[in-house]
Amino acid sequence: MYSFDIEQPKTIADAVAALAGDEEAMALGGGQTLIPTLKARLAAPSRLISLTAIPEMHGICMDDDGRVCIGASTTHAEVAEGVRASYPALSALAGHIGDPAVRNRGTLGGSIANNDPSACYPAAALGSGATIITNARAIAADDFFTGLFETCLEEGEIITELRFSVPEAASYQKFAQPASRFALVGVFLARFSDGVRVAVTGASEGGVYRWSDAEAALNEDFSAAALEGIAASPQGMIGDIHASPEYRAHLVGVMTRRAVAAAS
Amino acid sequence: MAAVTMVVNGNSVSAxxxxxxxxxxxLRETLHLTGTHVGCDTSQCGACVVHVSGKAVKACTMFAQEAEGAEVATIEGMAEPDGSLSRLQQAFQDHHGLQCGFCTPGMIMSAAALLRENPKPDEAEIRAYLEGNICRCTGYHNIIRAIMAASGQELPQLASQ
Known part of the structure; x- marks a missing residue:
């Protein structure tokens, strides 16, 4: 790693000020992606501004609208435990990220901000139509994820909280890449009173996306049979040593049907 | 550079x-606690698992400064005060839960975290919890038997055997 200093502010305001004053500074969540990136010398920040020592960014609660609100520095393990009753599909997703030691460090906000095209949480946020709260504004998940490792976050802007509307039924189905445990393909399906949302991770070169054809079919008939004859196109899918674009496109269909069956 | 203070295996240290x-x-180079191993240095093998504030973490994927003020437990702190092996460590020895021993500190620390959360895990739960601990000797069956024995359970034929 290149040399850098670490600061551990105790408030959101102090973290924002620390990032604003230094273009070369980077925010540090749980570090489960950023630290390996730094080891590979793929980033050379002057300072890391840790967001994990900020009490107001930790914890889970339910707001007056029945939304599950989770502080961005809440770990995957804490989410898995904390929303077990209130949002079981989200709990199951969080409880299968990485391994137990990774889940004790990795944070919700860190995963969402990084927007790895194979990460699980972006599918949950997009599939739930979550609202991403930053120090400056509230952003709809539909507007937040803009591409591979890209989001609409501005320089120095930090995610402080996510608010999830709880669907009537939901399921996350992950076909895990066995070495990394990232999603080779993952589908988060959520059925709300006003419609079905299907968010796909791991598959597209553009990162997480909504599979609108499947949503339209499921809005007509919420059953795995409704998806017969609908296939995701391999066009624009990721191809690597683990899976071809065609295989990933096939898995999108398989995982979506499994999610429908699990949520029915 | 910054001064870091933490409690390691019950002793307050500052450096x-x-x-x-x-x-x-x-832990290894400043405190000379070399029981915690570095296998992959890429967060995958689990040889470096220690407990920070009671939670199992990969010590290769956390900065020392982030442990400021924390209670850290390493393999050196697992034995009984008189130096005899803890029940879990003894079970690893009794059931041949180690071959080369390189992964063992991480296996013990992960297993200890598991047993704190779930005192009587079944085989599937043990395998799931050790997902992030890799044994290149592939000695998993005996590791699982050791953890079952340490938790006072009968040793059934493992589902995978």
Missing amino acids: EAEGRTLLVEF
Whole structure:
């Protein structure tokens, strides 16, 4: 790693000020992606501004609208435990990220901000139509994820909280890449009173996306049979040593049907 | 450089650490607690698992400065005060839960975290919990038997055998 200093502010305001004053500074969540990136010398920040020592960014609660609100520095393990009753599909997703030691460090906000095209949480946020709260504004998940490792976050802007509307039924189905445990393909399906949302991770070169054809079919008939004859196109899918674009496109269909069956 | 203070295996320690100093480097190179191993240095093998504030973490994927003020437990703190092996360590020895021994500190620390959360895990739960601990000798069956024995359970034929 290149040399850098670490600061551990105790408030959101102090973290924002620390990032604003230094273009070369980077925010540090749980570090489960950023630290390996730094080891590979793929980033050379002057300072890391840790967001994990900020009490107001930790914890889970339910707001007056029945939304599950989770502080961005809440770990995957804490989410898995904390929303077990209130949002079981989200709990199951969080409880299968990485391994137990990774889940004790990795944070919700860190995963969402990084927007790895194979990460699980972006599918949950997009599939739930979550609202991403930053120090400056509230952003709809539909507007937040803009591409591979890209989001609409501005320089120095930090995610402080996510608010999830709880669907009537939901399921996350992950076909895990066995070495990394990232999603080779993952589908988060959520059925709300006003419609079905299907968010796909791991598959597209553009990162997480909504599979609108499947949503339209499921809005007509919420059953795995409704998806017969609908296939995701391999066009624009990721191809690597683990899976071809065609295989990933096939898995999108398989995982979506499994999610429908699990949520029915 | 910054002064870092933490409690390691019950002892308060304070030393200088750079921002980029990993917790595992601080333990091994500054405190000379070399029981915590570095296998892959890429967060995958689990040989470096220690407990920070009671939670199992990979010490190669956390900075020393982030453990400021924390209680850290390493393999050196697992034995009984008189130096005899803990029940879990003894079970690893009794059931041949180690071959080369390189992964063992991480296996013990992960297993200890598991047993604190779930005192009587079944085989599937043990395998799931050890997902992030790799044994290159592939000695998994005996590791699982050791953990079942340490938790006072009968040793059934493992489902996979």
